[in-house]
Amino acid sequence: MTNQISAAPSKSITSHIHTKPHFITVSKLITIPALPRTSPKINSYTMIDFGVIGTSTISHNFAAHAHASGQWNLRAVYSRSKVTAQAFASKHGQGQSPKIYTTIEGLAGDESIQAVYIASPNSLHYSHAKTCLEGGKHVILEKPSTSTSAELATLFAAAHSHGVLLLEAHRHLQEANFKALRSGLPLLGAIYGASLTYASYSSRYDAVLAGAEPNIFSLEFSGGSLVDIGVYGVAAAIALFGPPKSATYDPVIVATGVDGGGPVVLRYEGFAVTVLQSKCYTSTAPSEVYGEKGTLRVNGVTDIDSVEFVDAKTKAVTKLGGEKCKYNLMEECVEFARIINSRDHEEAAKLETLSKEVLKVTEKLRKDNGIIFAVER
């Protein structure tokens, strides 16, 4: 008998990525839908006119991938420096001369934009997002959302009262291959644990070793490995298994006072998830979810290009995912445009809950270890 397990991608996945899911046979007993390959399907929604805050690499990537998605139009750029904003605008403006702002209030008051992408240092997310939400703009807010849960609650309240959406840019959760991993969970039977790894030596750690304090390694700017890089594994665990019953963290503290990385253990009913994360070393280990019937293996918790099911008894390997998207911010650009354009409040509410749960965990883990941000003193 062939069992068809209910591992179909959710409506929000199929509606924008793949209209006709293929089916692949994992074993003689189980058939699951194969998940999306290559680029997400683009819907013909209204283009969203948007502005950016922050002009570093991630903002350049977002502007480029947003443009490639065909859903977003860059119309405004904020920078502390007019010259920097102009350079960014001419690179990504597609000949449309985006407006230049050197105040957040100016950008937030621009009637010609509906949304703002925010990639400023972590500690500034709150004030930047609040000003934009109060200006009636949808906000795509880079991870980690805010320094504290209280700040995040205030932002979501502002979004609700102004009738706009606040979406945290957990880009990895929008990857088709992450969704393939999630859809494969029923293959495992009883789940016995997971190991989610993201550790990458940061070029900015060189500066810390040389005695400097770059933003991402600064308590003043709400930095540290857990909120910067560990958050990928914590968010993935919560997206896969829900909020943990309890959590612990054993960080290495670097010279600037923030955590440089370390193991996080998230405990669930009957199993635990280990999140190995660091900005002080590089790991090449894959990430895995373990079950009675087999193991789901991915090359990492983000930029996933390989999703495999390994049968527990036969060790046979079956490929589940597809090719990864060419642009690693494109899937979130497409999904967030769909949520905004279709006013998908149900999906937005799920993402709001996820953002709050992730922050609740990282905030507790920091405080347990005496890692106190400047805004909390």
Ligand SMILES: NC(=O)c1ccc[n+]([C@@H]2O[C@H](COP(=O)([O-])OP(=O)(O)OC[C@H]3O[C@@H](n4cnc5c(N)ncnc54)[C@H](OP(=O)(O)O)[C@@H]3O)[C@@H](O)[C@H]2O)c1
């Ligand atoms: N999703 C991802 O893959 C990903 C990747 C990287 C970063 N991020 C997130 O993106 C955000 C920015 O990270 P980043 O490493 O690019 O940060 P960053 O380089 O420290 O700062 C980003 C931008 O903020 C402005 N800025 C820098 N220092 C400032 C200060 N002291 N006061 C006010 N503005 C300042 C600068 O823009 P101007 O000079 O133009 O004002 C800068 O380009 C973080 O929240 C990070 O977690 C996400």
